[in-house]
Amino acid sequence: MKPSDRPDSTVAEIIACHECDTLNRVPELAPGKKAQCSCCGFVLSHNPRGGLDRPISLYLSALILLVLANIFPFLTLEIQGREEMTTIIGASLALYNAGMGELAVVVMITSILAPALLIISSLYVLLSVRYRLGFPAARSTLSWISQLKPWGMLDVFMLGVLVAFVKLGNMATMHIGISLYAFCGLILVSAAAASAFEPHLLWDKLGFPKGRRDAG
Numbered sequence: 001m002k003p004s005d006r007p008d009s010t011v012a013e014i015i016a017c018h019e020c021d022t023l024n025r026v027p028e029l030a031p032g033k034k035a036q037c038s039c040c041g042f043v044l045s046h047n048p049r050g051g052l053d054r055p056i057s058l059y060l061s062a063l064i065l066l067v068l069a070n071i072f073p074f075l076t077l078e079i080q081g082r083e084e085m086t087t088i089i090g091a092s093l094a095l096y097n098a099g100m101g102e103l104a105v106v107v108m109i110t111s112i113l114a115p116a117l118l119i120i121s122s123l124y125v126l127l128s129v130r131y132r133l134g135f136p137a138a139r140s141t142l143s144w145i146s147q148l149k150p151w152g153m154l155d156v157f158m159l160g161v162l163v164a165f166v167k168l169g170n171m172a173t174m175h176i177g178i179s180l181y182a183f184c185g186l187i188l189v190s191a192a193a194a195s196a197f198e199p200h201l202l203w204d205k206l207g208f209p210k211g212r213r214d215a216g
């Protein structure tokens with residue numbers, strides 16, 4: 001293993017298990033290795049192969065797909081010769097205009113705003129650490145990312161679209177837009193990016209105090 005592949009930390013650290021609260025001493029991990037809780041087996045930390053370059057490339061891809069998903073038509077409905085085209089933002093506005101303001105806000109937050117903030121915040125921290133750019137508030141942004149994750153519900157939105165497909169299938173002709181393909185890609189790439197994003201590596205690089213983290 002090359003020294004450059006290693007995280008900056010050179011000593012074992014104590015991590016509290018997120019599942020059972022057991023304190024575990026976790027040594028420096030080689031690339032591709034993971035540390036599990038000695039009591040319940042929960043993965044406390046892992047050092048993914050490819051270091052920070054992998055999550056950076058995945059989040060950049062996700063950002064491009066998110067832009068594509070929002071600027072191109074999502075779906076075109078054809079009913080009795082009349083065509084209705086919509087975008088994701090257009091769907092939220094349609095809900096609002098139909099008197100479902102609360103639902104419109106939820107759709108807007110969970111399918112556009114939260115994923116966009118999550119992608120941009122993650123890139124902000126990753127690029128700051130990877131290229132030693134020293135962006136301000138990188139630590140608080142990293143802390144904020146874990147609170148933002150539950151609000152991203154791209155898959156739930158997709159489930160709703162699939163239900164609409166089934167319900168409207170007999171009533172109208174539907175044409176899938178570029179946005180829908182981009183959205184499907186976004187779900188897959190976002191999942192891969194989240195899996196490659198290892199907060200413990202970033203905490204180490206940003207120099208948080210040792211022994212005061214848990215494995216969330």
Ligand SMILES: [Zn+2]
Pocket residue numbers: 017018019020021022037038039040041042
């Ligand atoms: Zn445990």
